[in-house]
Amino acid sequence: MQQYRFSMEKVLDWRADQEDAAQLVVKEKEDQLLFEQKKLERIISESRRLKSENLFHNSVDHLKRHSLYKDLLDEKIIKQRLNVQKAEKDLIQAKSDLQLAHRDKKVMQKLEEKEQFRFNEVIKKKEQSQLDEISTLNYGRPSIF
Template sequence: MKQYKFSMEKVLNLRQSQEDDAKKDYLEKKLLQLHEEEKLEKMVKASQDLKETTHSFGTVNELRQQYLYKNYLDEQIKFQESEVALAERNTHFELSVFVEKQKKRKMMERLKEKKYESFKEEERKEEQKELDEMGILRFKSKTI
């Protein structure tokens, strides 16, 4: 009995490697997105904390500094929101690339499975043919 060898094994290995690379890229982008979201949350919390402390009146200079800091935080929050949106788009793109690579690999694996089933069927037919020939030869030798 011969051993099965998939003729497109190298292609399957290449697709597996491409899928692994795409998964790695996706996970990196997802981590970056989470980092950007965390930075945004910290800025929003700082802005909320500043609103709570603004109620305690101090000197005019302190109020002015708080006002300037509040404006600065608002600008940074808007900028960070755009960074989060960009990171989300990049993550979504990498996810779509990963899913596409995964589909291609699975398609090759299904092809490999079909070819293996076909190989097993051919082997079974060949074995059955040999058994039939042996039976015929045995029958002929008994009748002689």
């Protein structure tokens, strides 16, 4: 009997590779988002610690530096929030790409299933045709047994 081979096996393999690559990208984007969120939390915690410091017994120069550092941290917080938003958008896009790659792979798998079903049906028809021919040829002959 003839061995079944999917006619678009290379395309299916390529789509599976694309899906695997998209999964890796999603994982990288999730890690990047987590990193950016932790960085934001560290900056916010430093800002809170700085704002809660006791500044009553310090010099004017120290108060100026303290104020400048607080302003710098506030700017860093704003920039980091933008970085977190960008990382979230990148993650959403990567997940969308993964869904598309998964859908494309599923389409190819369904096509393979249909093609294999048709192949099996053709094989069954050929076998049945051969059996019918054998039974027709043997019908008129006298039986040896």
